[in-house]
Amino acid sequence: MVKNAFVSVVLLLLLSAGGAYGEEKVFRAVPGQDGVQRAEVVGGSYFFSPNHLVVKVGVPVELTVKKEPGAVPHSIVLRAPDTGIDFAVALATEPKTVRFTPTKVGKYQFFCDKKLPFLESHRDKGMRGLLEVIE
Numbered sequence: 001m002v003k004n005a006f007v008s009v010v011l012l013l014l015l016s017a018g019g020a021y022g023e024e025k026v027f028r029a030v031p032g033q034d035g036v037q038r039a040e041v042v043g044g045s046y047f048f049s050p051n052h053l054v055v056k057v058g059v060p061v062e063l064t065v066k067k068e069p070g071a072v073p074h075s076i077v078l079r080a081p082d083t084g085i086d087f088a089v090a091l092a093t094e095p096k097t098v099r100f101t102p103t104k105v106g107k108y109q110f111f112c113d114k115k116l117p118f119l120e121s122h123r124d125k126g127m128r129g130l131l132e133v134i135e
């Protein structure tokens, strides 16, 4: 009985942690007639939507990035220059465009690099996501 109660508490903790970081929203970039694969990413306190982007290797990518209205500053950063992906953009409510061509299959984390002194980073609060480059 005690063991069951313990398991329930652990499960509850896991579930609430999952909730805090939001659910995974997968989006496969859509190739246009010009061959460029496009996706939109919105950042807010403290999430990215979608937070799992899938793109094809060797094909140009164009991301339209913006932030939800609000006073809290956000960014989107992915530094993996050896894979052709290297950007750091301050998000605004006006959309901005990020262009790159991924050269290596893999999974790379993008995140917001904002952090106030003595507080958790936005990345730790859930502002992170996965860019998955597939064959």
Ligand SMILES: [Cu+2]
Binding pocket: 044, 073, 074, 075, 112, 113, 114, 122, 127
């Ligand atoms: Cu942020």
